[in-house]
Amino acid sequence: MAKPLVFEKPLGMRDTLPDLYEVKSNVRVTMEEAVRQWGYRFMDTPTLEYYDTVGEASATLDRQLFKLLDQEGKTLVLRPDMTAPIARVAASSLQSEALPMRLAYMAKVFRAQQQEGGRPAEFEQFGIELIGDGTVSADGEVIALMTDTLQQAGLDHFQVAVGHLGFVDALFKEILGNDSRVRRLKRFLYEKNYVGYRQHVKQLPLSSIDQRRLLDFLQLRGDASILERAEELISSTPGYQAIEELTMLREFLEAYGVSDVILLDLTLVSHMTYYTGVVFEGYAEELGFPISNGGRYDTLLSKFNIEAQATGFGVHLDYLIEALQPKEQGRSSQCVIFTEEHRKEAIAFSVDKRKDGIQVVLQDLKGVKDLDAFTETFSDVTYFIGSKKEGKR
Amino acid sequence: MTEPLTIAMPKGRIFEEAVQLLREADYPLPPEFEDSRKLIIDIEEAELRFILAKPMDVPTYVEHGVADVGIAGKDVMLEEKRDVYEVLDLYISQCHLAVAGLPNTELDPVAPKIATKYPNVASAYFRSQGKQVEIIKLNGSIELAPLIGLADRIVDIVSTGRTLDENGLVETEKITDITSRFIVNPVSYRMKATVIDEMVTRLEKVIVQKERVI
Numbered sequence: 001m002a003k004p005l006v007f008e009k010p011l012g013m014r015d016t017l018p019d020l021y022e023v024k025s026n027v028r029v030t031m032e033e034a035v036r037q038w039g040y041r042f043m044d045t046p047t048l049e050y051y052d053t054v055g056e057a058s059a060t061l062d063r064q065l066f067k068l069l070d071q072e073g074k075t076l077v078l079r080p081d082m083t084a085p086i087a088r089v090a091a092s093s094l095q096s097e098a099l100p101m102r103l104a105y106m107a108k109v110f111r112a113q114q115q116e117g118g119r120p121a122e123f124e125q126f127g128i129e130l131i132g133d134g135t136v137s138a139d140g141e142v143i144a145l146m147t148d149t150l151q152q153a154g155l156d157h158f159q160v161a162v163g164h165l166g167f168v169d170a171l172f173k174e175i176l177g178n179d180s181r182v183r184r185l186k187r188f189l190y191e192k193n194y195v196g197y198r199q200h201v202k203q204l205p206l207s208s209i210d211q212r213r214l215l216d217f218l219q220l221r222g223d224a225s226i227l228e229r230a231e232e233l234i235s236s237t238p239g240y241q242a243i244e245e246l247t248m249l250r251e252f253l254e255a256y257g258v259s260d261v262i263l264l265d266l267t268l269v270s271h272m273t274y275y276t277g278v279v280f281e282g283y284a285e286e287l288g289f290p291i292s293n294g295g296r297y298d299t300l301l302s303k304f305n306i307e308a309q310a311t312g313f314g315v316h317l318d319y320l321i322e323a324l325q326p327k328e329q330g331r332s333s334q335c336v337i338f339t340e341e342h343r344k345e346a347i348a349f350s351v352d353k354r355k356d357g358i359q360v361v362l363q364d365l366k367g368v369k370d371l372d373a374f375t376e377t378f379s380d381v382t383y384f385i386g387s388k389k390e391g392k393r
Numbered sequence: 394m395t396e397p398l399t400i401a402m403p404k405g406r407i408f409e410e411a412v413q414l415l416r417e418a419d420y421p422l423p424p425e426f427e428d429s430r431k432l433i434i435d436i437e438e439a440e441l442r443f444i445l446a447k448p449m450d451v452p453t454y455v456e457h458g459v460a461d462v463g464i465a466g467k468d469v470m471l472e473e474k475r476d477v478y479e480v481l482d483l484y485i486s487q488c489h490l491a492v493a494g495l496p497n498t499e500l501d502p503v504a505p506k507i508a509t510k511y512p513n514v515a516s517a518y519f520r521s522q523g524k525q526v527e528i529i530k531l532n533g534s535i536e537l538a539p540l541i542g543l544a545d546r547i548v549d550i551v552s553t554g555r556t557l558d559e560n561g562l563v564e565t566e567k568i569t570d571i572t573s574r575f576i577v578n579p580v581s582y583r584m585k586a587t588v589i590d591e592m593v594t595r596l597e598k599v600i601v602q603k604e605r606v607i
Contacts, residue, residue, distance in 0.1 A: 118457060159583050192478040195574055199482075221586070263583055283580040288458015290580060 012113040012121025023326045024124075024317065027153050028106060031126055031315070034149040038141075040104040040128050045085035047108070051075035057303045058084040059274040064111040066121075078110035082125060083312060084300065090131050091304035099132025099308060106317075119289075120318055127294070127314035131301070134309035136245050139278040139296060140252030146282060146292055146313040147258040154324055157285040159261050161221075163268030164246055165295075166277050167230065170239035171217060175210045185214075189269040194218055220266035224250055230266060242277075249278060270295065278311070284323035291319040333359035335378040337368070342384035349382070397440045398588050401455055401463035403448035407573050410485040411464045418595040440588075452477055452576060461581035462589060467571045468550050472511045478582055481575035481593055484600055488552035490514060490568040493539075495561065500524070500545050508538030508547045515548040518568050536560045 009015070016024065032042065048068075049055065052075070055065055060080035068076050079085055082105045090101060106126045113121045128145065130138050143160060150158055168189070172182040188197035201214045213233050220226045220233075224247075231243050246264065253259045270279050270293060279295030294313030301308045334353065338346035343364075350360045361378065365385060368374045375381045402411055409427060416422055421439055434443045446454055446463075452475035454460040463477075468490055470479060490511070505526045509515040512528045519526045529544055531537075536556055538544040550571060551557060551564060575596060577589055 157584075161583050192476070192579065195479045195482045263586070265583075281579075283583050285584050288456070288578055288580055 010121070012119065014120055014122070020321075024321060027317070027321060027324070027326075028126070030152050030154075031149045032104075032106060034152040035104045035128055035145060038102070038145050038148075040102045040145075042104045042106065043086070043089070044105065044107060045079065045082065045089060047079060048076045049079050049085060049088075051077045053304075054079060054084045054088060057087065057300060059271050059297075060111055064113075066110050066112050079107075080111050081109050081314065082107050082127060083129060083297070083314070086129050087131075087300050087310070088304050090129075090308070090310075091301055091306040095306065100138070101131040102128065103131065104128045123319075124317040125314050126317050127312055129310060129312035131310040132308045133311075134298065136248045136278075137252060138309075138311050139245070140249050140256070142294060142311050142313050143249070143262070143278075143280055144253055144256040144258050146280075146294065146315070147256075147261055149315065150282065150292070150320070153320060154326075155284055155291075155320065158282055158291070158323075159263050160280050160282045161263045161265040161268055162246070162249070162278065162280045163265050164242045164278050165269065165275050166238055166242035166245070167234070167266055168269060170236050170242060171213070171234055174234070174236050174239065175206065175214060176204075183272070186269055187272065189267055190272050194267075218267055220264070222264060224264065226264055226266070245278065274300070280313070282313075282315070284320070286325060287319055287323045289316075289319055291316050291323055332379055333361055334380040334382065335361045335363060335375055336382045336384065337363050337365050337371070337375070338384040339365050339386070346384040349384070397435065397437075397442040398462065398585060398592070399442045399444060399460045401444050401446050401451045401460035401465075403451050403464055403466070403469075403573075404445050405448060407448060407464065407466060407486045408445075411483070411573065414483060414485060414596065414599060417599045418592070420595075449473070455576050455578050458578045458580055460578070461585055462575065462577045462592070464573055465576050466550075466573050467569075468511065468514070470574060470576070471514050471569075474513070476579065478577040478579060479574050480577050480582075481596060481600070483573045483575055483596065484604060486552075486573045487571070488550045489570045490548065491551045491564045492518075492546050492548055492566040492568065493536075493551070493557050493562045493564045494546040495539050496563045498539075498545065500526075505546070506544040508535055508544035509549060510535060511548055514568070518548065536562060 051067060055077040058080050065080055066078040070076055086103055086105065094101065104127070106124065108122055109125045110122050113119055128142065130142055143162065147160065168186060169182065172185055176182050176185065185197065185200060188200060197218065198215060201211055204211070217233060220230050227243055227247055231240070234240060234243065250259060250262070253262055268279055268281065270281060274297055275295040276298040277296035280293065281290045282292035284291050292313055292315040294311070296309070296311040298309040301310060336346050336350050346362060350362045353360045402408060412422055412426060420441065421436065423436070426434065432445050444454065444460055448466060449469050451463040451465040452469060452473045455463040455477045456475040464483065466486060505524065506529055507515050507519065507526045508529045508531050510531060510533070512530050516526065516528050529538070535547045535549045538547055539562060540560060546565065548568070554564065557564060575593065582589060
């Protein structure tokens with residue numbers, strides 16, 4: 001390996017230049033404000049965590065974790081998401097708080113890239129966790145709030161696909177009987193391999209009716225009408241319960257007026273084991289990757305020794321901003337150029353302006369080599385030079 | 394719909410069969426489609442845009458969403474492991490992945506060397522067989538490797554077996570059957586569901602008819 005050149009960064013690491021920073025911080029403020037309106041409280045956790053606690057509990061694949069060793073040889077990870085750290089806090093420092101707890105975060109998370117560029121390895125994630133509430137209303141609140149924050153951020157065209165792992169598990173268990181067979185078939189959905197799914201189903205020793213049920217299951221994507229078809233496929237209590245939950249969820253989202261961006265997709269399996277109930281993913285027209293995702297994760301908190309149901313969402317802030325395609329905003333700050341003999345007036349002038357909320361750059365003429373290039377980027381330039389004050393542009 | 398559906402097509406072996414299939418599904422591809430050297434071909438009346446890519450790159454374009462859908466061989470899907478939906482088996486360009494070598498030879502017991510265009514597939518296959526091998530990545534004319542002593546075996550796709558035959562190689566193990574697949578970007582699968590679902594239905598109809606004939 002060649003030694004890095006001075007301008008190089010590790011794979012997937014990106015700089016945020018001033019213009020983008022500005023755009024980002026505007027979006028950040030809007031979204032933070034939106035979730036505060038719903039009573040969520042922001043918190044932060046350390047960047048480094050133990051591999052054995054947060055690393056293990058996280059939904060992020062092991063090979064995507066950045067690992068390092070501390071002085072005692074313990075393995076640490078750069079936090080790959082915020083859900084596991086918040087679960088750790090909820091189960092320890094915040095253990096005495098009354099449930100349900102509504103928490104929010106805006107933080108950088110780290111996921112190593114395997115193959116190539118094109119995806120950031122460090123990125124900002126914005127999200128919420130609703131801990132200790134197992135009702136459909138909680139699932140609905142999380143989806144409605146995600147929709148609300150995306151809209152507030154200025155995203156016009158997006159959709160949210162909603163699935164239910166309780167249904168997938170119930171249907172597969174009914175037909176296939178044991179867990180290892182269920183896992184095998186579920187993996188095809190997780191890998192988005194419908195062709196492999198169909199081939200696998202066709203060679204299973206099942207009745208033609210059961211094969212048909214499994215094949216028809218792949219069609220369960222679309223509007224509310226698929227719930228009726230789903231009901232025909234299922235015959236066990238957990239399956240019916242999942243359908244009932246989805247029906248109630250739709251009503252809940254309708255009441256919030258966000259049901260037009262919702263798309264049901266019962267084949268959605270975003271993780272093999274992590275999620276336990278309702279799952280969802282958000283998509284924007286302009287971007288090839290999902291911009292947000294989430295769902296119910298009722299078993300995570302038990303890894304931190306408390307029993308509590310929970311649900312939440314995370315928005316990939318960098319993807320969201322890419323999808324927003326914000327216009328380049330010109331710099332709105334003014335510039336004051338002065339020479340030594342007018343320093344006092346220039347300072348007084350700038351202080352007044354800043355008090356009025358105007359951004360002012362105060363610059364000694366002697367410090368500038370190319371005055372035209374320097375002043376070009378400002379909306380307004382005032383000179384305190386020579387005999388009098390002079391306005392320009 | 395203002396934005397066309399972008400389809401990534403593999404150049405070379407699969408291309409003609411894929412074009413044929415789309416025509417049978419009533420997509421109006423112009424007659425000069427195959428002869429063009431353009432990399433992007435717009436068919437405005439059908440709101441389609443074709444991009445012509447190297448077969449190994451098709452899943453990459455689709456994963457990043459610069460193409461909504463694509464046609465890719467299962468060999469490429471296995472090698473690249475991209476995050477895309479594999480929606481339909483098109484049953485075209487049938488062949489298989491195989492291990493081949495010179496007749497009456499054994500793998501080197503110390504450091505068995507395998508030459509291939511598919512390093513991930515090859516190493517996964519030998520691992521599943523309980524063997525550790527050393528992979529040498531080549532970009533074409535893989536058959537050369539055992540002939541001139543670069544490797545003990547090769548892993549490559551075999552369709553008729555003629556190339557192996559003419560070079561005095563024999564197939565020693567079959568890894569898996571390969572056909573071309575219709576793949577879809579996960580976001581497009583939702584945002585352009587109507588157009589894509591229609592395309593899947595139309596292609597499915599053609600495939601079912603054909604399979605019956607066979």
